[in-house]
Amino acid sequence: MRVTSADVARESGVSRTTVSYVLNAKQGVVITDATRKRVLDTAARLGYTPSAAARALRSGRSDLVLCVLPDWTVGPLLDSLIDHVTTSLHEHGLSVLVHISRGSRPLTDLWRAVTPCAVLGLLPFAEQDARAMTRAGIVVVDAALDEDPHPQTFSVPQAAIGQLQVEHLAQRGHRVLAYAAPADARLSAFAERRISGVRAACARLGLPEPRVTEVELTVGSASAALAAWRADEPATGVAAYNDEVALAVLAAAHDQGLLVPQDLAVIGVDDIPVARLATPPLTTVWQAIDAQAEYLAQAVLAALDPARPRPTRPDDVFHVVTRAST
Amino acid sequence: MRVTSADVARESGVSRTTVSYVLNAKQGVVITDATRKRVLDTAARLGYTPSAAARALRSGRSDLVLCVLPDWTVGPLLDSLIDHVTTSLHEHGLSVLVHISRGSRPLTDLWRAVTPCAVLGLLPFAEQDARAMTRAGIVVVDAALDEDPHPQTFSVPQAAIGQLQVEHLAQRGHRVLAYAAPADARLSAFAERRISGVRAACARLGLPEPRVTEVELTVGSASAALAAWRADEPATGVAAYNDEVALAVLAAAHDQGLLVPQDLAVIGVDDIPVARLATPPLTTVWQAIDAQAEYLAQAVLAALDPARPRPTRPDDVFHVVTRAST
DNA sequence: CTGAAAGCGCTTACAG
């Protein structure tokens, strides 16, 4: 039924050993050009594809990279990241498989089932999981949301985003600030860190404590938050968790007849396509997601092949895109 | 090093056969409760997880479902779809692995490497690929963008979306219509079908030919399109490819001082969160994506287990959400 | 009710 290496061997009149050597371009073994060609031709003619299961069983390795996604809402940024990592690793013969883990089934079952050569996590793995995978010979690459003590861990310091937003607003003369936090609990890991960055920046710049309120993606919710922020000494600058939340705030401001940016300045995060279509166009924090993706891909390759140099972490990954909303 | 079924057998004083029977809850074999318990306990204690590679090699099956994504931009809708399918199949012990295929490497290499029990495609597979997978005992489930002749193929008829948009606009009294097509080539498979639905509906309702123009996600691009649409006999209704494009049109209308919906009515597709935050809130076509995802999950399960009833196709998957932009 | 043994398709020392 299935074409095996034994078929290729028989058809080309060599042993399976030779077939394996040729097909895997085994280093240090010399094969006659004639033999090599014969084997390759036969393999092509018979449509031979090696059984990955057998190979994985025997060598304990595969060319699959398992990318485990935490329980986040997948936005366009994460999409680009995955897309870039996939493309980049594909150039090195690796296939990326993405699993959306909703905390569901133990990670162990999954990597045992896939037997990937590497597992890429966008959050740090549990100590125990990481150890088990390493012990099984699987390369583990993960990322952190904070500055991580391990120099080789990739981190996207969320606090820096909040800080950047505050600095931008302060620069424009705003002193009383509000933070529009996301209502989706799955984003709290990000939100908390960004908020702590906002708080720290306010303290450092001598601004009053920022007013943090959860804002759902409705005009009603944003209006309620806005009313609270405008009471007493009114907040004039709003840092939003992301562009969507920022657009809700913008809609509420419009609804209440506030002028943006005169009465209220708003800054988002992500630079989603729609941000520039808002009225007024939204100032936002842009991330160099491709640079981050490339770093992750290179980190996987370097971990897989010690001869490869470790990539250097991209710096300057955040960057304010100034538009008319601030 | 690694805990194998032989270890479990030795530790619990039975043969590997028995271990396999117990762990796989093999039908038709009777095992003493005491033995069963002993084996299960030992397995748990040793932290045994079967080698999927070995199992796949031996039985040719795994509990992995490979979901192949075409070269689309992954939007929130596709995210929900995948998320739902993953959750749903997970309840049946299956793990979904997503591969973003940028047309890159042959599909063959991938399914051979993963040896999944089923492959789920969101577009029809090439005849040849489908045959090869079926021959290898892999269940193939795919979907189509048109009404498909095969009754078991899942289809999300894109033409119906365009038709629905036109019907909605016509109902509101609009006769001269424009279509805002996406500029991203990766969406053309969808766009062409939606446009043909728009054309067909216009013809059927006796409306003039719709004016189709590509619109990028910038105010400038949308303004240019708008100017063209308003020349001569001005179009008063715009069907946009999706909500993002619709928001660009809305921004251009605002820019040119056109009143929406009085001067110009706009309808999108997708109901992204930001649609309701637009000024005015955007009328759009909503899709029952969860019902579609559930259908796909059930289709996979039914294909895997012939004893399961085939799911019935969800109908009424589209639905206009009327807001103030029309 | 349980076990000894074959075999899935590879890779890789080890001989020649």
Next chain:
DNA sequence: CTGAAAGCGCTTACAG
């Protein structure tokens, strides 16, 4: 330069 053989960790007829 090439081949015979072992073995990766399972499942599953086949005996008992």
